[in-house]
Amino acid sequence: MIESLDPVLLARIQFAFTISFHIVFPAFTIGLASWLAVLEWRWLATGNPVYAEVYRMWVKIFAVTFGMGVVSGVVMSFQFGTNWSVFSDKVGNVLGPLLGYEVLTAFFLEASFLGVMLFGWNRVSPRMHFTATLIVAGGTLVSAFWILSADSWMQTPTGFRVAEDGLFYPTNWLEVIFNPSFAYRFVHMVTAAYLTTAFVVGGIGAFYLWRGLHVKHARVMFGMAMIMAVSVAPLQLLLGDRHGLNTLEHQPAKVSAMEGLWETQEGAPLLLFGWPDQEGETTRYALEIPKLSSLILTHDLDGEVKGLKEWPGDERPPVAWVFWSFRVMVGIGMLMILTGLAAIGLFLRKRLFDTRWFQYLCMAMTPTGFVAVLAGWFVTEIGRQPYIVYGAMRTEEAVSPVMGTSIALSLAAFILTYGFVFGAGSYYILRLIGKGPDAEEAPYGAHGVKDPPLVTRLVSKEGDQDV
Amino acid sequence: MFSFEGFLDLPLIWYGLIGTALFLYVLLDGFDLGLGILFPFAPSDKCRDRMMNSIAPFWDGNETWLVLSGGGLFAAFPLAYAILMPAFYIPVILMLLGLIFRGVAFEFRFKATGRSRRIWDYAFHFGSLAASFMQGMILGAFVRGVEVEGRSFAGGAFDWLNAYSVMTGVAVVFGYALLGATWLVMKTDGITQDWARKCASYVLGYVGLFLGIVSISMPVMNADVRALWFSLPNLFYLLPVPLLTASLFVMIWRDLHRGREVRPFLMSIGVFLMGYIGLGISLWPWLIPFEITFRHAAATPTSQSLLLVGTAIMLPLVLTYTAFCYYLFRGKASHESAY
Numbered sequence: 001m002i003e004s005l006d007p008v009l010l011a012r013i014q015f016a017f018t019i020s021f022h023i024v025f026p027a028f029t030i031g032l033a034s035w036l037a038v039l040e041w042r043w044l045a046t047g048n049p050v051y052a053e054v055y056r057m058w059v060k061i062f063a064v065t066f067g068m069g070v071v072s073g074v075v076m077s078f079q080f081g082t083n084w085s086v087f088s089d090k091v092g093n094v095l096g097p098l099l100g101y102e103v104l105t106a107f108f109l110e111a112s113f114l115g116v117m118l119f120g121w122n123r124v125s126p127r128m129h130f131t132a133t134l135i136v137a138g139g140t141l142v143s144a145f146w147i148l149s150a151d152s153w154m155q156t157p158t159g160f161r162v163a164e165d166g167l168f169y170p171t172n173w174l175e176v177i178f179n180p181s182f183a184y185r186f187v188h189m190v191t192a193a194y195l196t197t198a199f200v201v202g203g204i205g206a207f208y209l210w211r212g213l214h215v216k217h218a219r220v221m222f223g224m225a226m227i228m229a230v231s232v233a234p235l236q237l238l239l240g241d242r243h244g245l246n247t248l249e250h251q252p253a254k255v256s257a258m259e260g261l262w263e264t265q266e267g268a269p270l271l272l273f274g275w276p277d278q279e280g281e282t283t284r285y286a287l288e289i290p291k292l293s294s295l296i297l298t299h300d301l302d303g304e305v306k307g308l309k310e311w312p313g314d315e316r317p318p319v320a321w322v323f324w325s326f327r328v329m330v331g332i333g334m335l336m337i338l339t340g341l342a343a344i345g346l347f348l349r350k351r352l353f354d355t356r357w358f359q360y361l362c363m364a365m366t367p368t369g370f371v372a373v374l375a376g377w378f379v380t381e382i383g384r385q386p387y388i389v390y391g392a393m394r395t396e397e398a399v400s401p402v403m404g405t406s407i408a409l410s411l412a413a414f415i416l417t418y419g420f421v422f423g424a425g426s427y428y429i430l431r432l433i434g435k436g437p438d439a440e441e442a443p444y445g446a447h448g449v450k451d452p453p454l455v456t457r458l459v460s461k462e463g464d465q466d467v
Numbered sequence: 468m469f470s471f472e473g474f475l476d477l478p479l480i481w482y483g484l485i486g487t488a489l490f491l492y493v494l495l496d497g498f499d500l501g502l503g504i505l506f507p508f509a510p511s512d513k514c515r516d517r518m519m520n521s522i523a524p525f526w527d528g529n530e531t532w533l534v535l536s537g538g539g540l541f542a543a544f545p546l547a548y549a550i551l552m553p554a555f556y557i558p559v560i561l562m563l564l565g566l567i568f569r570g571v572a573f574e575f576r577f578k579a580t581g582r583s584r585r586i587w588d589y590a591f592h593f594g595s596l597a598a599s600f601m602q603g604m605i606l607g608a609f610v611r612g613v614e615v616e617g618r619s620f621a622g623g624a625f626d627w628l629n630a631y632s633v634m635t636g637v638a639v640v641f642g643y644a645l646l647g648a649t650w651l652v653m654k655t656d657g658i659t660q661d662w663a664r665k666c667a668s669y670v671l672g673y674v675g676l677f678l679g680i681v682s683i684s685m686p687v688m689n690a691d692v693r694a695l696w697f698s699l700p701n702l703f704y705l706l707p708v709p710l711l712t713a714s715l716f717v718m719i720w721r722d723l724h725r726g727r728e729v730r731p732f733l734m735s736i737g738v739f740l741m742g743y744i745g746l747g748i749s750l751w752p753w754l755i756p757f758e759i760t761f762r763h764a765a766a767t768p769t770s771q772s773l774l775l776v777g778t779a780i781m782l783p784l785v786l787t788y789t790a791f792c793y794y795l796f797r798g799k800a801s802h803e804s805a806y
Binding site: 077081099101102103107114167402413421425431 | 551560575770781785795
């Protein structure tokens with residue numbers, strides 16, 4: 001039975017599974033690292049111990065998340081070759097250096113200074129520790145820069161030529177790195193990571209406020225998160241719109257799939273909901289708002305919007321996936337903006353920190369950032385199909401000469417392992433949240449150690465029995 | 468589009484750089500994985516805490532050398548990356564799964580309480596064991612050669628599995644255990660150190676045995692390798708490699724029994740270096756043994772040049788702050804750990 005499974009589809013599912021699992025962790029740690037840097041800066045600037053206590057609680061969560069991000073990320077560095085060896089061979093000249101730069105400029109930096117951040121409290125000055133936090137935060141952004149550049153090149157490839165041997169050769173590095181969709185994708189993704197973190201932190205803060213626990217700390221978490229919801233969530237709508245217009249310019253078929261439009265038309269309606277039917281070439285049960293799609297995409301009520309029928313059947317992405325993922329992402333974005341608006345209203349009435357229904361809402365919003373990030377990636381990656389390098393190389397040409405059985409078994413192994421390992425990780429994070437910030441705890445608590453020295457013992461303590 | 472092609476031998480430089488990155492990975496993660504291999508045999512839980520703490524700040528950076536080796540191979544020799552990954556699909560995936568269990572154990576073990584802690588003790592041990600064994604198997608299959616047709620792997624899913632690769636798998640497990648044990652001699656004291664000393668001298672014999680088997684089997688299996696090592700005058704130029712290796716074994720043995728703390732670790736590194744050099748000589752100039760040379764697999768010169776600029780700037784920096792971290796966390800490991 002397994003032999004009859006399509007290796008291309010299996011390779012795609014396996015890759016989608018490992019990378020979807022992986023992206024959840026960076027989406028969280030990019031935002032968390034920056035927020036920890038802000039917390040430590042506030043602590044050093046004001047001397048207020050509440051900031052330090054909040055930092056110590058969240059740095060433990062950061063450590064667990066980062067660890068899971070590292071182990072799932074190492075997998076990714078081999079997945080290109082194991083699943084897409086023909087792709088690796090053909091585009092290695094172009095994408096290889098970008099990934100090489102990511103390792104050299106970001107991974108080592110993050111890995112080395114994370115050690116200082118977690119274990120260095122009693123070994124370096126507060127200023128040096130703050131520097132380590134800043135370096136880790138910077139490293140996460142540099143890493144995002146390179147990997148998003150590589151992904152964007154696969155979406156909007158420029159600065160290369162395909163030679164007679166079928167290999168891709170770079171012709172202009174700046175055009176490769178700063179390809180047309182890179183800036184939009186980078187800003188959109190980093191903002192998404194910040195929002196994801198803000199809503200997690202805000203949700204936990206709301207939980208403490210609702211239970212009346214750790215109120216001083218909870219106000220810091222909740223307040224800072226609401227500042228992000230108020231200021232960044234609307235900004236993300238704007239950035240997403242710009243990114244969408246960029247996609248319309250370079251990958252119009254993806255936008256048609258996002259809109260669920262099959263016929264090219266002037267004054268195209270916006271489909272709120274519907275069921276795209278790939279074979280029937282129509283979107284069933286559509287609920288439309290007339291002319292709105294033209295207005296959004298062309299900024300003109302009667303602008304022309306291309307429909308999917310402009311492209312032959314084997315050039316169209318799987319429409320339903322793209323259509324629905326897009327709606328999930330936008331819907332969550334709208335909820336985040338509404339949360340921010342409600343926060344402004346409550347703040348003006350001085351009820352921000354003690355309104356029950358708003359606390360419920362924020363608790364419910366806790367995981368939504370992750371869902372939106374995944375949905376957004378589904379839109380952009382599935383929307384690129386049937387190409388792996390848009391317009392230049394099809395996905396089915398890219399697959400490794402590996403048996404379907406091997407891929408199916410490895411997929412099963414990954415599902416079991418990730419389910420177990422990351423389930424346990426989530427459980428430990430929930431326990432850390434349950435424990436809350438601990439004013440009594442020494443700063444060395446990053447790894448559960450109460451007393452200095454943490455890792456090494458330079459001076460033996462009295463009564464320290466060797467067992 | 469700049470390129471250093473005119474005045475630098477780019478493929479050779481990158482062959483050397485990837486070789487160095489891989490060697491640093493083998494050394495640095497070698498002692499981490501070795502610790503994991505020895506983990507359940509430690510005399511007490513406090514010893515295990517100390518073992519874990521002695522590498523907790525470093526393991527992440529150490530594992531990054533594996534990512535650099537993989538990513539660097541993709542960047543500098545995409546053809547080799549594209550052939551080797553499908554060829555070693557199953558052992559690579561199993562190694563990665565092992566590394567996942569090993570890696571998360573660092574965080575989870577200290578967060579777990581009571582019986583669930585045991586789970587992460589074993590995750591750490593079996594994860595390390597599996598990753599090491601798979602790396603050894605990949606090495607064994609690699610030196611025996613990979614079937615290639617055109618620009619892709621043409622062999623079967625289980626080509627890597629044979630008695631020879633099982634032997635090299637076991638060999639690497641013992642080799643890493645030696646690195647781990649001598650690391651512990653350096654980084655711990657008291658009963659942990661005593662135990663590590665015993666472990667080190669116990670595995671030292673096995674490491675010697677396996678190194679001997681590999682050294683003899685390579686020329687026996689392949690005529691080119693045989694010609695390389697045993698023709699005159701090569702024999703005399705290359706004789707220092709086995710002689711130096713043998714004397715290192717004697718010195719480690721003596722140091723372990725005379726209470727030296729740092730030198731056994733450094734000399735274990737020396738043993739690995741000698742083994743690595745020996746392999747390098749035997750396999751020169753193949754990147755995929757007996758099929759594709761490093762020149763044939765090289766990426767286009769502009770790509771190798773671009774990454775070389777970054778490497779020339781970043782690699783010294785990376786080495787500097789890595790050294791800074793090792794300096795910062797110097798001294799003996801503490802068992803302080805439990806909630």
